[in-house]
Each structure stands twice: as structure tokens, then as C-alpha cells.
Amino acid sequence: MKALIISADRFEDTELLVPYYRLREDGVDVDIAALARGPITGKRGYEVTANLGVEEVRPQDYDALVLPGGQAPAALRDNRGVQEIVRYFFEAGKPVAAICHGPQILISAGVLKGRTATCYRSVAGELKAAGAYYKDAEVVVDGNLVTSRQPSDLPVFLRETMKQLRAARAAASAAANFDLAL
Amino acid sequence: MKALIISADRFEDTELLVPYYRLREDGVDVDIAALARGPITGKRGYEVTANLGVEEVRPQDYDALVLPGGQAPAALRDNRGVQEIVRYFFEAGKPVAAICHGPQILISAGVLKGRTATCYRSVAGELKAAGAYYKDAEVVVDGNLVTSRQPSDLPVFLRETMKQLRAARAAASAAANFDLAL
Numbered sequence: 001m002k003a004l005i006i007s008a009d010r011f012e013d014t015e016l017l018v019p020y021y022r023l024r025e026d027g028v029d030v031d032i033a034a035l036a037r038g039p040i041t042g043k044r045g046y047e048v049t050a051n052l053g054v055e056e057v058r059p060q061d062y063d064a065l066v067l068p069g070g071q072a073p074a075a076l077r078d079n080r081g082v083q084e085i086v087r088y089f090f091e092a093g094k095p096v097a098a099i100c101h102g103p104q105i106l107i108s109a110g111v112l113k114g115r116t117a118t119c120y121r122s123v124a125g126e127l128k129a130a131g132a133y134y135k136d137a138e139v140v141v142d143g144n145l146v147t148s149r150q151p152s153d154l155p156v157f158l159r160e161t162m163k164q165l166r167a168a169r170a171a172a173s174a175a176a177n178f179d180l181a182l
Numbered sequence: 183m184k185a186l187i188i189s190a191d192r193f194e195d196t197e198l199l200v201p202y203y204r205l206r207e208d209g210v211d212v213d214i215a216a217l218a219r220g221p222i223t224g225k226r227g228y229e230v231t232a233n234l235g236v237e238e239v240r241p242q243d244y245d246a247l248v249l250p251g252g253q254a255p256a257a258l259r260d261n262r263g264v265q266e267i268v269r270y271f272f273e274a275g276k277p278v279a280a281i282c283h284g285p286q287i288l289i290s291a292g293v294l295k296g297r298t299a300t301c302y303r304s305v306a307g308e309l310k311a312a313g314a315y316y317k318d319a320e321v322v323v324d325g326n327l328v329t330s331r332q333p334s335d336l337p338v339f340l341r342e343t344m345k346q347l348r349a350a351r352a353a354a355s356a357a358a359n360f361d362l363a364l
Contacts, residue, residue, distance in 0.1 A: 013195070013196075013226065014195075014196075014199055014200075014203075014228070017196055017200065018196075018199065018200055018203050018204075021196075021200050021336045021337050021340070022200075022204065022207075022337075022340075024337035025204075025336075025337040025338070025340050025341045025344075044195065044226040044227055044228065045226055046196070046226065154203045154207075155203050155204075155206035155207040156207070158203070158204075158207050159207045162207075
């Protein structure tokens with residue numbers, strides 16, 4: 001399994017690092033993409049290395065997309081490459097997990113119309129304006145989409161995200177067994 | 183299941199927060215103890231609330247102990263209450279997970295003689311002086327004891343810590359079934 005995190009400078013440190021470590025605990029390979037390859041720095045000063053620039057991402061290589069919050073989504077949301085990656089995951093029905101300001105990227109990619117989601121309190125207005133049903137809950141799961149509000153929601157955010165990944169893994173393994181049986 | 187984290191000001195933020203969120207993802211209740219009740223602040227500025235002072239801790243209420251690093255262990259290691267809690271977990275054979283400078287507390291509690299463990303590089307000397315076998319590995323498991331070196335080890339540190347908790351849970355459930363069968 002392979003997951004993609006897209007972020008930028010001034011990410012909310014725990015919202016990137018906690019999912020990053022959690023996915024790797026489970027044996028998932030994680031790539032981090034930013035506007036360009038290289039180091040990005042969180043609001044609290046943690047530095048991670050983006051091993052890919054957004055333009056280099058082949059979204060079909062990934063089983064899940066994670067969008068941390070902080071001020072990073074504001075820098076990413078109008079990028080065409082970012083928007084195309086997001087739309088690929090929604091069209092393919094693959095898990096997308098966005099927390100805090102992360103859903104701003106989904107709003108700009110135009111994928112939230114008719115979907116139920118949550119986000120950081122101050123983002124709720126534009127989420128509704130984008131045609132989504134806003135719910136003030138620690139986690140909202142709507143099909144492939146997992147959203148949460150803030151760092152304190154990380155335990156349930158990750159519980160649901162890992163559940164989606166396990167389901168995707170089970171489906172992939174069932175499909176492989178079916179191929180073998182043919 | 184219930185876990186105890188002991189820390190103090192200037193903890194390494196991820197080494198406290200990542201295990202804290204991970205345990206809660208799994209439905210584990212987590213108490214945080216510090217020298218006194220109240221807020222403690224990490225090196226990067228994250229604040230968590232210690233809901234217990236060390237003197238209030240009843241160690242027999244917990245299934246596991248987590249000792250994050252940073253500069254917190256230096257402030258905790260000479261505290262008699264902290265040392266007694268640590269010795270209880272070792273005598274009871276319950277999981278103890280310590281990372282980075284966390285093992286300094288184990289050294290001062292006198293529980294490492296003859297045990298195999300790792301720690302932050304600069305702590306290795308005093309770990310050996312305390313009679314432990316030092317291994318430079320991302321995680322070292324020796325019976326109930328799980329140790330790691332630094333934040334980048336968190337994925338394997340938590341993989342092994344959660345494995346210990348699952349084993350403890352299975353043992354508790356088997357014991358409960360045995361009681362029912364009598």
C-alpha cells in the first residue's frame with residue numbers, strides 16, 4: 001500500500017506527522033508532495049522533506065490521499081496540479097482523509113458538492129458554500145471521504161482512515177486472489 | 183485498557199503526542215502525569231494537561247507506561263514517586279515504552295541492569311554504565327520493555343508498543359474467561 005500526503009510550509013505539525021507515522025507503523029509507504037521537492041517546515045518548526053513536487057505525482061500509484069491542515073492548504077488550493085490529483089482520487093473512489101484546513105483543497109478542487117464533511121470551524125462557511133453538508137463532529141465519513149476538525153480529533157480521524165485503508169487492502173487482495181483463480 | 187504517560191515541561195512534542203493519539207485511536211484510556219497537575223509545554227510549544235500529579239498515581243490501575251523524551255526525563259528522573267511507579271511496572275511485568283531521553287528515567291529507577299535497550303545516542307554511555315546492553319536499533323524489545331532512539335523511530339516504536347498492549351489485552355480477556363469458566 002502507498003499513501004500520498006500533500007502539504008506545504010506552515011503545515012499544522014501534528015496533522016502531518018501523526019498520520020505520517022501512523023501509516024508507516026502499518027507498513028504503508030508514504031510519499032510527501034509539496035509545490036516543489038525539498039524541505040517544508042511546520043508552524044511549530046518540525047521539518048519534513050517533500051520527496052516529490054506536485055507536478056511529479058502519478059496519482060494512480062497511490063491507495064490513499066492525506067491532506068493535513070495549518071496554513072499549507074491556502075498555499076496549495078489554487079494549484080492546478082493539486083486539484084487534478086484530488087479529482088483523480090474522488091473519481092477512482094480511493095480514500096481521501098482531510099483535517100482542519102485540509103478540506104479547503106477539496107473545496108477548490110470542486111469535489112464536495114452534495115458530500116457530507118467537517119473541517120476547522122472557520123472553514124465551515126465556505127464548505128457549505130461549496131455545496132457540502134457540514135457536520136460539527138470529530139470525524140465524518142462519507143464514502144471514500146474522511147474529514148475531521150482539528151488536532152484533538154486525530155485519534156478518530158486515524159481510526160477511520162486506517163479502516164478505509166484496510167478495506168482497500170482487503171479488496172486488492174480479494175481481486176488478486178480472483179485473478180489467480182481464473 | 184489504561185495507559186499512563188509521565189512527562190514534564192520541555193517534552194519532545196511528537197514523542198508524547200504521537201503515542202497519546204495512537205493509544206486513544208485504539209480505545210485505550212490515557213492519563214498524563216507530571217510533577218504536579220496542570221498544563222505542561224513541549225519544546226515546540228504544544229501544551230497538554232497533566233490530569234494527575236505523580237504522587238496521585240496508582241500504578242496498579244494501568245496496563246502500560248509510556249516515557250517520552252525531550253528534556254522532561256531530566257526533570258523527572260530523580261523524583262522518588264516516578265521511580266516507584268517505574269519499579270512497579272517492571273515488577274508486574276507490564277509494558278514499559280521509553281523513547282529518546284525517556285530511558286534516563288529507567289536508569290535512575292535502577293531497572294535496567296542486565297536488560298537490552300536503546301535510547302538517544304547521547305544517553306548510550308550512562309545506559310551501559312547502568313548495566314544495560316545497548317543496541318543501536320530503531321526499536322529494541324526485551325520482555326516488557328520497548329525502547330527507541332528518536333522521533334523518526336516512532337512508527338516501529340508504536341508497532342511494538344501496540345503489540346504488547348494487544349498481548350496484555352488478550353491475556354486479560356483469557357483470564358476473565360477462565361474465571362467465568364470456574
